[in-house]
Amino acid sequence: MLEQRRIVVAVTGGVAAFKAAYLVRRLIEQGAEVRTVMTQTATQFIGPATLAALSGHAPVTSLFGDDSVSPHTELAQWAEVIVVAPATTATIARLAHGISEDAVSATVVAARCPVIIAPAMHTEMWEYPATQRNVAQLAADGVIIAGPTEGVLAGGDSGAGRMVEPEEIVAAVSRALGVRDLDGVSVVVTAGGTREPIDPVRYVGNRSSGKMGNAIALDAARRGAMVTLVTTAPAPTHPNIAVLEVETAQQMAEATWEAAATAQVAVFAAAVADFRPSDVSAGKIRRAEGLPTVTFEPTPDVLKGVVEMPDGPFVVGFAAEVGSVDAAVDKAQRKGVDLLIANDVAKAGSGFGTDTNEVTLVRSDGSTESWELMSKAAVARRLWDVVVAQRLAGAS
Ligand SMILES: Cc1cc2nc3c(=O)[nH]c(=O)nc-3n(C[C@H](O)[C@H](O)[C@H](O)COP(=O)(O)O)c2cc1C
Numbered sequence: 504m505l506e507q508r509r510i511v512v513a514v515t516g517g518v519a520a521f522k523a524a525y526l527v528r529r530l531i532e533q534g535a536e537v538r539t540v541m542t543q544t545a546t547q548f549i550g551p552a553t554l555a556a557l558s559g560h561a562p563v564t565s566l567f568g569d570d571s572v573s574p575h576t577e578l579a580q581w582a583e584v585i586v587v588a589p590a591t592t593a594t595i596a597r598l599a600h601g602i603s604e605d606a607v608s609a610t611v612v613a614a615r616c617p618v619i620i621a622p623a624m625h626t627e628m629w630e631y632p633a634t635q636r637n638v639a640q641l642a643a644d645g646v647i648i649a650g651p652t653e654g655v656l657a658g659g660d661s662g663a664g665r666m667v668e669p670e671e672i673v674a675a676v677s678r679a680l681g682v683r684d685l686d687g688v689s690v691v692v693t694a695g696g697t698r699e700p701i702d703p704v705r706y707v708g709n710r711s712s713g714k715m716g717n718a719i720a721l722d723a724a725r726r727g728a729m730v731t732l733v734t735t736a737p738a739p740t741h742p743n744i745a746v747l748e749v750e751t752a753q754q755m756a757e758a759t760w761e762a763a764a765t766a767q768v769a770v771f772a773a774a775v776a777d778f779r780p781s782d783v784s785a786g787k788i789r790r791a792e793g794l795p796t797v798t799f800e801p802t803p804d805v806l807k808g809v810v811e812m813p814d815g816p817f818v819v820g821f822a823a824e825v826g827s828v829d830a831a832v833d834k835a836q837r838k839g840v841d842l843l844i845a846n847d848v849a850k851a852g853s854g855f856g857t858d859t860n861e862v863t864l865v866r867s868d869g870s871t872e873s874w875e876l877m878s879k880a881a882v883a884r885r886l887w888d889v890v891v892a893q894r895l896a897g898a899s
Contacts, residue, residue, distance in 0.1 A: 505673075506534035508680055511582040513607040514554070514562075516544025518657040519589035519623035519666040524549060526588055526669040527557045533673060539563070540578055540606045542594065563606045575609035582616050584679050588649075589623030589666045592634050598646070599637035617679040619647040621672055626662035649675045652872050670892030677891070678884070683727030684891050690728040691762040691816070692720040693773035693805065695736030697752045701797060702784035709774045712736060715821070715860060716772030718883035720744055723768075726887060731762040734773070752776045752802035763809045768890060769816040771806050774823060778802060810839045817841050817894065819886065825849045828863045828871075835865040841893065842866060844886065864889065 510530055514523040523539075530537050539554040539562035546564055555561045563574040571577050579585070587594060587607065594607060598620070603609035611618055620641065628634060629651060642648050650667035677684040694716020696709040713736025720732045724743035731745050732738050733755055738746040747758045752775045763769045778799035788795050809815055820840040822831040824847055831845030843865040850861060861876040864886075874885065 504533045504677060504682055504684060505530060505680070508535045508676075508682075509581055509583045510535045510537050510676060511578050511585040511610065512537055512539045512554075512558075513585060513587040513610060514539060514541045514545040514549065515587065515589060515591040515594040515607055516542050516548055517589040517591045517623045517666075518548065520545050520548035522666060522669055523588055524553050524557055526586070526672055527554060529669050529673050530676065531557065533677075535676075538578055538581065540574075540610050542591075542605050542607045544591075544593075545607075563610070566606055566609055575603070575606060576613045578610045579613035579615070582610075582614060584617045584619065584676055585611055585614055586619045586621065586672060586676060587611065588619075588621035588669075588672055590620040592622075592624050592628045592631065595620065595622060595634060595637050595641065599640045599644075617645075617647060619649050619672065619675050619679060621649045621666050622651045622664070623666035624651075624664045625656055625660065626664045629664035647675060647679055654870070654872075668892060671888055674888040674891040678726075678888065685723055685887065686727030688723075688728045688768060689731075689766045690720075690723045690768045690770070691731045691733065691759060691766045692716050692723070692770045693755060693759055693775070694720065694732060694734040694738070696774040697735055697755055697776045697802075698750050699752065699776045699779035699802070700783050701780050701795075702786065702788045704787050707776060707778075707780065709776070711774035711823075713738075713773075714858065715879050715882070716770070718879040719770050719772055719886065722880070722883040722887050723770075726891075728768075731766070733758045733762065752779060752805065756803040756805045756808060759805050760808050760812075763812065763816055766816040768819070768894075769809050770819040770821075770886075771809075772821050773805075775805050776802050806838060806840070817890065819844065819890065821845075823848045828865075831863065832865050832869055832871060835867065836869060840867065842886075842889065844882075 537558040541562045541564045551562045597608040603612040654665040695713035696711030698706040698708045700706045720730045721739045724730045724741040733747045749755045781798045781800040818840045820843045822845040828845040835843035844862045846862045860882050864872040
């Protein structure tokens, strides 16, 4: 996937520096050429010999005294992308202000290529106002910010500030390089809300607009996947997207099951009716006939049918909740999905019809990760980064 791509991994002085070794190994497994550069503090956390052994090249640890006259500009010109992982508060502050006083900051400041930073620090350091300002400044300057996420931190604390896993950084690198990291992968996405007829003119429906599913289908297609989009809503146009228009849960189930049988990833962003009228009137129900009684019967469980497939695809479910997303954690485990995206549809800027979404990612082990409010396109990109990372981790 990253054959012969030239990547600089810059390591700074935080506990997560040990994960930089794993990141270097992952990038090399993908075929990349990797050079490393470390701050002096980073050498307190991980030995330069480790990075030298993994990458085949001694890390640059100082601006002066190594073989090169100008190691930072050499590295900066060589790199197609620079990843600062972990990125400490101190290094983030230097980069935000263009202060190039060590090997890492000088290399980044001298570069013209895309730069990714993966912040890693205690929650208090992450939430410190200057850190937040500096990260916002870097993002505004075009630096790609990968994470951080929530979880166990050094010393046993827990909270925001944990570095994203190396596989996710590899996915961010691929994206920064325009690599089609889903090339040839077969994907099925469901979108929109199903409509269950009462009579020829009326139906029971829901408020799903299909925007989230469309964004997911489009990002997968751009990354090279062959996408089957099973939808009730207007669909995006892309040469890699085949659209199957459906209306009812039954039709969505049949189309999805057929597509999922040969898919590697299935994403269930549609809002599928759980119940449908059990007797659909052949003619229009008329007011003059008095108040009708509508009885319901269950619809097929589209998701369950795919989860139960032998050798079925990697499954991403969605849960629209109102209020707390706790029920989603239970749902993820009960349904046996690989990932679940939960959102509180009652929250402003989140859920049906909006262009933005604020979601919580639930993993199959029950761990959760809250993502800030962002566009549905950004949620889709981040979701695919996670899926690509998990497929990468699963392949090793
Ligand atoms: C044990 C220990 C752990 C540390 N972990 C972190 C960390 O995870 N993140 C961080 O931003 N700073 C951390 N620090 C503080 C940095 O090492 C310190 O700010 C240093 O100046 C960073 O330098 P650098 O950015 O040049 O590598 C830690 C310090 C110690 C002593």
